[in-house]
Amino acid sequence: MDFTLTAEQQALADSVHRFYEREYSFESRKRRLASADGFSRDLWRAIADLGWIGAALSEEDGGFGGGPIGNALIMEGFGRALVLEPFLSTAILSLQTLAHAPCSAVRDRLLEDIVAGKVLVALAHGETAANGDAEYVEAVAARRGAGWTLQGHKSLVLGSPSADVLLVTAKAEAGIGLFLVDPAAPNVRVQAYKTLDGCRVGDVWLDDVVAEEALARPGSGLAPVLRGLDHALVGVCAEAVGAMSAALTLTRDYVKLRRQFGAALSDFQAVQHRMADMLVELELSRSILYQGIAGLASPNEQRIRAISAMKAITSSAAMFVGRNAVQLHGAIGMTEDYAIGHYYRRLFVIAHLFGNESAHLDRIVRTPATFWPAVS
Amino acid sequence: MDFTLTAEQQALADSVHRFYEREYSFESRKRRLASADGFSRDLWRAIADLGWIGAALSEEDGGFGGGPIGNALIMEGFGRALVLEPFLSTAILSLQTLAHAPCSAVRDRLLEDIVAGKVLVALAHGETAANGDAEYVEAVAARRGAGWTLQGHKSLVLGSPSADVLLVTAKAEAGIGLFLVDPAAPNVRVQAYKTLDGCRVGDVWLDDVVAEEALARPGSGLAPVLRGLDHALVGVCAEAVGAMSAALTLTRDYVKLRRQFGAALSDFQAVQHRMADMLVELELSRSILYQGIAGLASPNEQRIRAISAMKAITSSAAMFVGRNAVQLHGAIGMTEDYAIGHYYRRLFVIAHLFGNESAHLDRIVRTPATFWPAVS
Amino acid sequence: MDFNIAHEIHAFRSEVREFIEAALPADISRRGRHDYHSRRDDVQRWMKILNKRGWSAPHWPAHLGGTDWSPLQRYIFQDELRRARAPVLDRCGLDLLGPVVCAFGTPEQQARHLPPILNGDLWWAQGFSEPNAGSDLASLKTRADLDGDHFIVNGQKTWTTEAHFADWIFALVRTDQVAKPQAGISFLLIDMTTPGVTRRPIWSIDGANTLNEVFFEDVRVPIANLVGQAGHGWSYAKFLLAHERTTSSVVSHTKRDIEQIRHLATLAKTPAGPLIGTHAFATKLAKLEAEVIALEWSVLRVLHASEGDAAGNSVASLLKLRGSELSERAALLAAEALGDHGVAAMPLSESDDATPKELPPIEDDEAIGVSAKAMFRRAATIYGGASEVQRTIIAKSILGL
């Protein structure tokens, strides 16, 4: 165990830092958010060129072997600057799902194209009725000739409005399979909308859609998706740590500057103590993020509990830090023109993404394990 | 609706105030608590002479018709002074259970004797496995000749170590009945112990105990007990309001006096804001107490929700106010010699008595009703 | 003490409920289920209907267009409006300015300004806050200098609710630069169409524009538009802010939220059946309900207390503090009831012709506006005296710390 960055990790963190310092002014982010994609394809290519998309991937899958810590470093930096490019949806959720899927020519080519920044992929897995249960799928797959037809409705599909390829889960008799779908194919409808933080997502309807290929046949499609989700959960939690950290810094600077009733806000003990509690929430989130990363390597039940403990704590912390950061700013924190409101909205979305606090506590309750964790 | 006391109510409240001002110094209470009964039988007779035991009872049952507001005024005063006499167990829980039981010569005589202060009665209803479900009874009643034999274990029976008569619930085929048991009868065992606040309670075992009389026959015993419990819940919540109010006053006086780091504790904003939150909890408890009293007259489901909402809020408030009252006192709050620790322990017991916050939220969840409460 | 509800109160609530059911137009009622900022034309139509019945400002004196209802009756009226999802009325005119003009305005001012408010014809904005005078109003800088029979107003107001709608604004302005900070302030009525008045919308994190900046540059305001005495503006503002002791609890809004949450959670599916049937969600809702009940009974205590009653006043001060917390909690729980779509932005344009665009697939009117409401309510513990300020008030004025 070692909690300090290696030279390589430090170099990656520094590089991420330089990236957002250069590219992510408040104004340029605003412009990017208002564009059709809600992010910049040029920047996405730049991110690919920097080698970050495959940073976590094993070398045999065409990556750099940096593992989940690499992704976490990138996502923490992206959280600090509220980066908009679809790293979470394409480079973590979709890529890790594919990396854990059975080997095939299609999979390998797709991995390669993703890492090269050539295609944007979205995983269409979640459904409205799942209520945070990652294993719940209603969408149906039926055999047709050599291929399959798919029927169902997928909700809050990250990255879908801009995706070149959809990975879709659907259920056949043998269980859940994972299918490749062209979003422009007939009978596919992607209804795009924005999340509260202004990012574009979509709901996807499949109405008798023909899928030529099963990336994973029914019965073997859920496992890679669950692993993809594990990595995505680590990713959003790292993003939350970055966003909370930035929100705390913004708030600290604001309360030291702003005066009321003849004193700086930071002179009020109530403000000091609230900020201390925010710092505690941030640091505990960072601690449990590390625990979640370690948990990725654990056997099934232990992994589930580790990941869900991480998300439950982080969801709660994200809401606490986000809400109080706005509170301490006062009315100005509620405005579009001030950065802090954007952090709150992103933290709100993160708190609810891939299951909120309740959903993950439920998952812990459903997944019994012996307790005496950490270095045992 | 009227939230100010009538002249009669004011007279009762004043009389209660005079009673505890006269009888309840810290030292005299300590002596009483250390006695065999844990309270004073002389004071119990004084309470009877003051006419308080039957204060709430209808005149036809030998009372004064003051209704639950009368009991609440008494219990609030008793909460302020941490009065030890068994008003809750005998004058509310047992008496109201009897008052709602079917008429019979035994019942009427018992009511009369209770009101006169001649007998102490304990309701032996709760069981360890009930987990706050007031309708759960495992104890068994079987017919034997003209009477019954009882078998079971009743837990945390308030007032049982000093009781002259036990009212026992037990289940036969037709449902739950209510039986009269002499605690000195063969095969009855009362194991006395103390609650954390030093009061004496007991667990009661019945091992083939003969009960001559059924106060309510199987099938009709639960209803009066549930009504008795409703009144007892209002009683403890009123007691909690009194105890929280006294704890808040003690704490306010302490923080104004005590100096640290060159200033009175009351000068620290963190202390001020904590006490403001304590006041809010107290006042909301008082508000929902009134709601609970009003709810006693409502039809079944509405009544259950009203009573459980009251206890859920009050349990939570009692813990918040009690815990923080000790916190603001610092180390001295943890000592036997200081009053505040006694208030905390009583509030802790109240928070858990007759179902804690979780138990009552569960009861609300199990008891659906339309919402749009208050003056509708 | 007596907690029975008088027969007349039951009857009054029935009368109000029946009137609203019959009078509220169906299309307005449907949009009311969106539960978000009401459209101006809906509010105006509804105010005209209420005004015809004499009920658009029940809390004003009867001879000026109000009623002689008791505080409890006024509360029940508001409660029924919320329950029916009626549009939220023009608060600035009806609740803030109205009582001040009733109490301190000249007969001419009353005759000119009150009827258009009652009928929803003219809308008002409140111009109190300034960039460096938020909670600390005494330090405001906007000045009004006498020039013949006009004041010349210069300065800037901010956080001006509804100013983008407003026809008029009532503003605190400094008419005496020499007097002590509070003594030099006057209360002035300003026509927003006067040359020199400009406004800039402030977009807030719920994606809506309800707040604005308003700039005054050599704006000429007739001296007849001064309310009461010059230099007494501070006391009128205090009167205005203290006028309704229970409104800030927003308890009827939160009750309406609870009905909405129950509705949405009954529709929401989960692997184990409707969301409302899951223990985790049902327990959160039960706890919220219990807390709202405690709040509502606190409101009732205040409504029944006389002005001078210490106990009643001490309860009044907690209504804003706890009411605003519960208000946000309710909105967050409503968003949670939407599941995945609780994080979706569902912008409703305020203009009459626009309809929501790029919405997620929302099947129920009640769901639209929920997530924006969750964002908007983040401000509940900030505006009208932030929670931190409320706690200090309680500690000092009630606990004597």
Added chain:
Amino acid sequence: MDFNIAHEIHAFRSEVREFIEAALPADISRRGRHDYHSRRDDVQRWMKILNKRGWSAPHWPAHLGGTDWSPLQRYIFQDELRRARAPVLDRCGLDLLGPVVCAFGTPEQQARHLPPILNGDLWWAQGFSEPNAGSDLASLKTRADLDGDHFIVNGQKTWTTEAHFADWIFALVRTDQVAKPQAGISFLLIDMTTPGVTRRPIWSIDGANTLNEVFFEDVRVPIANLVGQAGHGWSYAKFLLAHERTTSSVVSHTKRDIEQIRHLATLAKTPAGPLIGTHAFATKLAKLEAEVIALEWSVLRVLHASEGDAAGNSVASLLKLRGSELSERAALLAAEALGDHGVAAMPLSESDDATPKELPPIEDDEAIGVSAKAMFRRAATIYGGASEVQRTIIAKSILGL
């Protein structure tokens, strides 16, 4: 960064676990399940066993009877002791005084005082707090005046943990009445049997006596019992309080509580089966567990950080704050798991011969002591720097407010 656990660490934990399992006497282990203040004779027997193995003070320098374990190893050792429900060792001697004598004591003091501590032969109390100097130690009044080769000590200490057990007390005393408040303080070792020392037990709300008042009346203390330099007591006290950066998280205790809660809630019956299977209880436990995991990983971060590491130090300061909160929460949840009997007083006498009297029917060793623990832990956020003080420290020293 690398979160894999080294093979040697696994092996070390196994070694410790196996030793404790073999060495901990069965009767002590059983009483350990009561989970409350340990009996003095149990602690002493256990310390002799540990001392024979060389493990009674792993954090002392190896040449003075300690080990050369890493901070992580020391943490694992404590973790395993808690897991096995071993008696809680004499903290005052081992953790507080010991390191000071190791670092600042003369060879004679080390030779005289350290071995009896290691072997549990002599017990120590800490004499810092005074009636008017709690968190604010600089204002202490107990004085020690030089008289030949003795100090004459007069004054009063309070909140003196374990003083009713203690053979010796280490005290902060004022040896210079003229110097600035902090500069006049010295660190003195006092034999409790010296004439003029009296103690008065303070009974606390858990029904136990762990705190005491200690009075000094013309107590003659040899000058050889002064630790380090006169007037430097303040810096030794700071050294002592800062010595263990992670102990105040009490995380191993809370982990042990969680096992206890799960055990009790598995035994506890409800109408719907074991309590552990009810959603409400299981969810509370899951949330507590998740929070404890976050705390433990914060401890690991500090254990792996070097002394000068800013990030590590910033985390250290939150361990006491959050650790003490979770410690009380765990005890309250354990009491809740007992149902009706969670409100029962279950006094365990500290003296060797007494057994619990008037207990409710408790069928499991783990249940005894739970409710008293819930009361005792009310102090967790008070002693060792109250939460309010911790928050101020975090705000000022880490956030720079």
